[in-house]
Amino acid sequence: MSGILDGKRILITGVLMESSIAFHAAKLAQEQGAEVILTAFPRPTLTERIAKKLPKPAKVIELDVTNQEHLDRLAGLVKDELGSLDGVVHSIGFAPQDALGGNFLNTPFESVATAMHVSAFSLKSLTMACRPLMSSGAAVVGLTFDAQFAWPQYDWMGPAKAALEATSRYLARDLGKEGIRCNLVSAGPIGSMAAKSIPGFTDLADVWNTRSPLEWNMADPEPTGRAIVALLSDWFPKTTGEIVHVDGGVHMMGA
Numbered sequence: 100m101s102g103i104l105d106g107k108r109i110l111i112t113g114v115l116m117e118s119s120i121a122f123h124a125a126k127l128a129q130e131q132g133a134e135v136i137l138t139a140f141p142r143p144t145l146t147e148r149i150a151k152k153l154p155k156p157a158k159v160i161e162l163d164v165t166n167q168e169h170l171d172r173l174a175g176l177v178k179d180e181l182g183s184l185d186g187v188v189h190s191i192g193f194a195p196q197d198a199l200g201g202n203f204l205n206t207p208f209e210s211v212a213t214a215m216h217v218s219a220f221s222l223k224s225l226t227m228a229c230r231p232l233m234s235s236g237a238a239v240v241g242l243t244f245d246a247q248f249a250w251p252q253y254d255w256m257g258p259a260k261a262a263l264e265a266t267s268r269y270l271a272r273d274l275g276k277e278g279i280r281c282n283l284v285s286a287g288p289i290g291s292m293a294a295k296s297i298p299g300f301t302d303l304a305d306v307w308n309t310r311s312p313l314e315w316n317m318a319d320p321e322p323t324g325r326a327i328v329a330l331l332s333d334w335f336p337k338t339t340g341e342i343v344h345v346d347g348g349v350h351m352m353g354a
């Protein structure tokens with residue numbers, strides 16, 4: 100059976116647990132015919148353990164997106180394994196505890212800087228690290244949480260996601276002439292490790308129980324994974340700098 104990623108080589112960051120959005124993107128990408136390589140943080144052993152649950156084997160490379168040495172060696176390591184890349188998935192987010200959970204007014208800049216570095220600037224760093232392996236038709240896909248609104252508890256991850264969304268547009272602008280697309284999926288709440296580390300995340304997720312036109316299941320990252328795979332495929336050939344909402348429709352509800 101043919102898949103929409105047949106023959107494509109895709110690098111996927113952010114596989115930490117089975118609940119990781121990236122795990123589901125990797126699973127669906129393999130099911131759709133892609134050869135997948137994973138990057139791991141904080142330890143390759145954790146990601147290797149989860150990778151065993153994928154339908155096919157996937158090589159794991161250590162990558163802290165804030166570590167320039169890791170970024171510099173990435174293209175060489177990926178080239179040895181796959182030769183080139185048709186797609187890159189950025190599924191990375193982090194903010195220190197004092198930048199989350201209702202402490203917005205008191206968060207020190209050091210914590211804001213960490214959130215911005217890991218969650219937003221890293222889209223540029225990762226894309227540039229992979230750029231030598233990408234050519235016309237390649238796609239970069241990242242994950243956001245709708246940065247148009249001020250959410251309960253989300254605090255400095257909000258401005259970090261706003262920066263990520265703008266970064267994606269500027270990457271789309273500058274890489275368009277090379278035929279490389281850059282898009283984001285704006286997902287509704289999913290009960291992953293990153294989500295559970297936000298104090299009071301269930302208050303935020305409760306919004307979906309009352310406002311989502313489509314029924315929303317926080318335990319199901321597959322709809323988000325499907326959108327990632329679609330954006331990696333050749334079925335969005337002229338779409339770039341776009342944000343596709345996979346949020347049950349909450350983004351367009353007035354009340």
Ligand SMILES: NC(=O)c1ccc[n+]([C@@H]2O[C@H](COP(=O)([O-])OP(=O)(O)OC[C@H]3O[C@@H](n4cnc5c(N)ncnc54)[C@H](O)[C@@H]3O)[C@@H](O)[C@H]2O)c1
Pocket residue numbers: 112113114115116118119120121139140141162163164165189190191192193217242243244285286287288289290291292293294
């Ligand atoms: N869970 C949600 O409700 C939700 C909603 C919308 C968007 N997102 C976004 O989806 C993406 C994936 O998150 P998730 O929900 O799957 O959680 P997750 O905890 O499974 O994934 C977050 C990943 O970020 C990685 N990471 C953190 N610091 C890193 C660093 N310095 N270098 C490299 N990797 C690093 C972690 O290893 C982890 O794999 C994030 O960008 C997150 O903000 C999540």
